[in-house]
Amino acid sequence: MPGSGSPLPDEARRANLALWDEWARIHEGTEFYDVEGFKAGRSSLWPLETEELGPYVTDGTTLLHLQCHFGLDTLSWARRGAEVVGVDFSGTAIALARRLADEVGLAGRATFIESDVYDAARHLGGRRFDIVFVSWGAIEWLPDLEVWARLCAAHLKPGGRFYMAELHPLAYCLDETTGPAELRLRYRYLPAPDHPVVDPIEGSYADPSADTTGHVSYSWSHSFAEVVGALLGAGLRLEFLHEAPFSVSPVFELMEKDEQRWWWLPDGSGGRRADVPFSYSLMAVMPDRAGAPAFAPASDEATETGAGAADASAARGPCTEDEE
Ligand SMILES: C[S@@+](CC[C@H](N)C(=O)[O-])C[C@H]1O[C@@H](n2cnc3c(N)ncnc32)[C@H](O)[C@@H]1O
Numbered sequence: 001m002p003g004s005g006s007p008l009p010d011e012a013r014r015a016n017l018a019l020w021d022e023w024a025r026i027h028e029g030t031e032f033y034d035v036e037g038f039k040a041g042r043s044s045l046w047p048l049e050t051e052e053l054g055p056y057v058t059d060g061t062t063l064l065h066l067q068c069h070f071g072l073d074t075l076s077w078a079r080r081g082a083e084v085v086g087v088d089f090s091g092t093a094i095a096l097a098r099r100l101a102d103e104v105g106l107a108g109r110a111t112f113i114e115s116d117v118y119d120a121a122r123h124l125g126g127r128r129f130d131i132v133f134v135s136w137g138a139i140e141w142l143p144d145l146e147v148w149a150r151l152c153a154a155h156l157k158p159g160g161r162f163y164m165a166e167l168h169p170l171a172y173c174l175d176e177t178t179g180p181a182e183l184r185l186r187y188r189y190l191p192a193p194d195h196p197v198v199d200p201i202e203g204s205y206a207d208p209s210a211d212t213t214g215h216v217s218y219s220w221s222h223s224f225a226e227v228v229g230a231l232l233g234a235g236l237r238l239e240f241l242h243e244a245p246f247s248v249s250p251v252f253e254l255m256e257k258d259e260q261r262w263w264w265l266p267d268g269s270g271g272r273r274a275d276v277p278f279s280y281s282l283m284a285v286m287p288d289r290a291g292a293p294a295f296a297p298a299s300d301e302a303t304e305t306g307a308g309a310a311d312a313s314a315a316r317g318p319c320t321e322d323e324e
Helices: 010-027 034-038 047-052 071-079 091-103 117-124 144-156 167-173 224-233
Strands: 062-066 083-088 110-115 127-137 156-167 197-200 216-220 235-244 279-284
Touching: 010 091, 010 216, 034 091, 034 279, 047 156, 047 235, 047 279, 062 117, 062 156, 071 083, 071 091, 071 110, 083 091, 083 117, 091 110, 110 117, 117 144, 117 216, 144 224, 144 279, 156 167, 224 235, 224 279
Parallel strands: 062 083, 062 127, 083 110, 127 156
Antiparallel strands: 156 279, 197 216, 235 279
16 A cells, blocks of 8 residues: 555645646646657756766666656656666656656656655665665655665665755745845754644646645755765765755745756846855765775766855754744
């Protein structure tokens, strides 16, 4: 039975699944996802991912993509030669991912599994991958990162790499703002597994005008210490943690898109604010038996930071908890 091994409460699972099935239907036709562009050969991957993880993906690299939505990123890695497996709990998203894989001729290199991420081990049968990949708006749907991190580690080969690119925990704390100089902390920063944020949903990040009447979402805050601690606790070794002042979607209405599709907060005088993080990326390695990474990058680029990424650092200081 789906969800039986999951720390996700049933009520949250039902609500989030209904929402994601609806969003998958909506997202197929959005400019944000640009499915036609993908079919014509465009990669859906962001420059950060291709710069930081791309050098590790060569012909035959095995890649597990957790919470793959309808598979555009999964299939974009397959286009670069990887043998990919995508996991998502939305049957609508997985059906679309399989259809797209067929349409673009990648079905032979791509498998899609409909499963709660917490139940994925039952479907993966102990298979280990060179890379486990997680991206953009994935972990907020998960109450428990220790179970999740153990799953990621359990499916990595010795020397394999875990990579994630995500929205920054600080960005989740900020209140809606009308001016770039008026940022205010409002939502919680520190984790609270027993206190999901329950929000009515209006539209989607990919189509704010979409009709999603009646849907609510259950989500959880995750601090840097929680994310990194869970991964280290699962036996992975942190290789880098980068922060960046741009986002994949507008966190605030006043954000502006650049030529690479990144969204920036304007500084109020014609420039962009580079002092507030909206994204982070992280790589961690599963040590091999001798304790050293065995899976080498295809080129030296892999050790460089992504465009605009700042040095590794951790966000500090809790925000107020007045949202609950
Ligand atoms: C924002 S999307 C991931 C974004 C992806 N990188 C993209 O833009 O294509 C989050 C995904 O997590 C999936 N999801 C949420 N909770 C899940 C769970 N418990 N198990 C498996 N998938 C889940 C949703 O169905 C959705 O496809």
